[in-house]
Amino acid sequence: MVKIAPSILSADFSKLGEEIKDVERGGADLIHVDVMDGHFVPNITIGPLVVDAIRPVTDLPLDVHLMIENPDQFIPDFAKAGADYITVHVEACRHLHRTINLIKSFGVKAGVVLNPATPIESIKHIIEEIDMVLFMTVNPGFGGQSFIASVLPKMKELSTIIKEKGLNVEIEVDGGVNEQTAKLCVEAGATILVAGSAVYNTDDRKLAIAKIRGN
Ligand SMILES: O=C(CO)[C@H](O)[C@H](O)COP(=O)(O)O
Numbered sequence: 777m778v779k780i781a782p783s784i785l786s787a788d789f790s791k792l793g794e795e796i797k798d799v800e801r802g803g804a805d806l807i808h809v810d811v812m813d814g815h816f817v818p819n820i821t822i823g824p825l826v827v828d829a830i831r832p833v834t835d836l837p838l839d840v841h842l843m844i845e846n847p848d849q850f851i852p853d854f855a856k857a858g859a860d861y862i863t864v865h866v867e868a869c870r871h872l873h874r875t876i877n878l879i880k881s882f883g884v885k886a887g888v889v890l891n892p893a894t895p896i897e898s899i900k901h902i903i904e905e906i907d908m909v910l911f912m913t914v915n916p917g918f919g920g921q922s923f924i925a926s927v928l929p930k931m932k933e934l935s936t937i938i939k940e941k942g943l944n945v946e947i948e949v950d951g952g953v954n955e956q957t958a959k960l961c962v963e964a965g966a967t968i969l970v971a972g973s974a975v976y977n978t979d980d981r982k983l984a985i986a987k988i989r990g991n
């Protein structure tokens with residue numbers, strides 16, 4: 777069954793702990809945390825202090841999506857704050873193997889993120905060394921954007937490669953995921969669906985999660 781990772785980007789930050797508990801009660805499988813630095817993307821969100829603060833609030837894995845330049849500088853802080861997954865953008869990494877090894881050196885699962893325009897050739901060489909590939913289906917920086925369906929063929933292609941090689945690599949998709957687009961992602965091989973506005977901009981988060989999962 778596909779896993780659902782609500783993105784707290786669309787939560788009410790004035791009651792973040794309660795917003796996280798609400799989706800945990802609603803059946804979420806992971807909590808997706810969007811970190812933006814105002815350089816790699818044109819927005820600023822949160823840092824390790826917030827990850828540290830929400831860590832005791834939930835037993836769910838914290839899936840930390842770093843949309844920042846020079847991620848190596850901050851990976852130790854996010855790992856110590858309690859991240860379970862740390863994903864870095866291939867577009868932001870000068871030395872991808874080094875960055876992946878840095879994440880894994882803290883016992884944290886490592887993932888690589890591809891922007892919609894980035895080809896899978898940029899990560900084929902490292903696929904056996906990572907735990908997750910995150911396909912952006914919007915250009916990163918904001919919640920509530922429209923799904924870019926042209927990402928689906930490369931998701932499907934990588935999913936086939938992962939199956940052929942018998943690898944244990946999650947395929948996560950992030951951006952514009954809702955009840956309708958979720959189906960397309962699962963058909964293309966997605967194993968984790970991130971959803972921000974489609975979960976948090978509703979009153980009944982349990983129902984929203986069930987609909988996205990296809991129940
Ligand atoms: O990484 C992100 C934006 O850069 C967010 O995770 C993503 O946009 C979630 O929001 P929504 O589901 O509303 O598109």
Ligand SMILES: [Fe+2]
Pocket residue numbers: 783808809810841950970
């Ligand atoms: Fe994200």
